[in-house]
Amino acid sequence: MSEKKLAIIATKGTLDWAYPPFILASTAAALGYETQIFFTFYGLQLLKKRLTLKVSPLGNPGMPMPMGMDTWFPVLGTALPGMESVMTMMMKKKMADKGVASLDDLRELCLEAEVKFVACQMTVDLFDMDPSAFIQDVEYGGAATFFEFAGESDICLYI
Amino acid sequence: MSDFDQELDASGLNCPLPILRAKKALGSMSSGQVLRIVATDPGSVKDFEAFASQTGNELLDSGEESGKFVFRMKKA
Numbered sequence: 001m002s003e004k005k006l007a008i009i010a011t012k013g014t015l016d017w018a019y020p021p022f023i024l025a026s027t028a029a030a031l032g033y034e035t036q037i038f039f040t041f042y043g044l045q046l047l048k049k050r051l052t053l054k055v056s057p058l059g060n061p062g063m064p065m066p067m068g069m070d071t072w073f074p075v076l077g078t079a080l081p082g083m084e085s086v087m088t089m090m091m092k093k094k095m096a097d098k099g100v101a102s103l104d105d106l107r108e109l110c111l112e113a114e115v116k117f118v119a120c121q122m123t124v125d126l127f128d129m130d131p132s133a134f135i136q137d138v139e140y141g142g143a144a145t146f147f148e149f150a151g152e153s154d155i156c157l158y159i
Numbered sequence: 160m161s162d163f164d165q166e167l168d169a170s171g172l173n174c175p176l177p178i179l180r181a182k183k184a185l186g187s188m189s190s191g192q193v194l195r196i197v198a199t200d201p202g203s204v205k206d207f208e209a210f211a212s213q214t215g216n217e218l219l220d221s222g223e224e225s226g227k228f229v230f231r232m233k234k235a
Binding site: 023026027030031032098099100101109113 | 171172173174175176178179182199200210213214
């Protein structure tokens, strides 16, 4: 079977949106795809050695909440101090209960399967991010670097 | 004599872990050997069919045993 290619752009830095790139990349690699993820803007958070990602119910009417809170709890209430931490804790617990892999594990599985991680140099500089806070297996590049791989890809996803 | 060479218990694991673990297990086996997989994720039924058709590993059978999904896959 000829090797297919998957290119992903990861742009989000919340706990929930960190899953799709890592799930799809690890699965694609298991199916024999050569896979690359380009991390840009808030997606760079997914490369931190210590992942401290959160979910926020604020501005997210589609987020299911316990006790049907998503239907009756006032939107402004979700902005209260501590809400984000509570929701993050609950989401993590739910994921663990349901046997959903942790982000650390999925990221490790990606690396084991030789998924290539590329960090956007421009946004690293823009946010004054310290590359030493990132995991080791990261390359740095720009838009042209991304297209070098994406141009040859069979599937290209913007997440 | 059992009808498989190696067994993988993916019970309690959710997408995409059963597939990733199966891929890893198959990696350490030789061509023609059979891996038996036990899973509880209902999504794994379709996923193992898709995994088989895309990787060339043959899905010998897929069924349910005491509430769990059981697959036998032959390494290509």
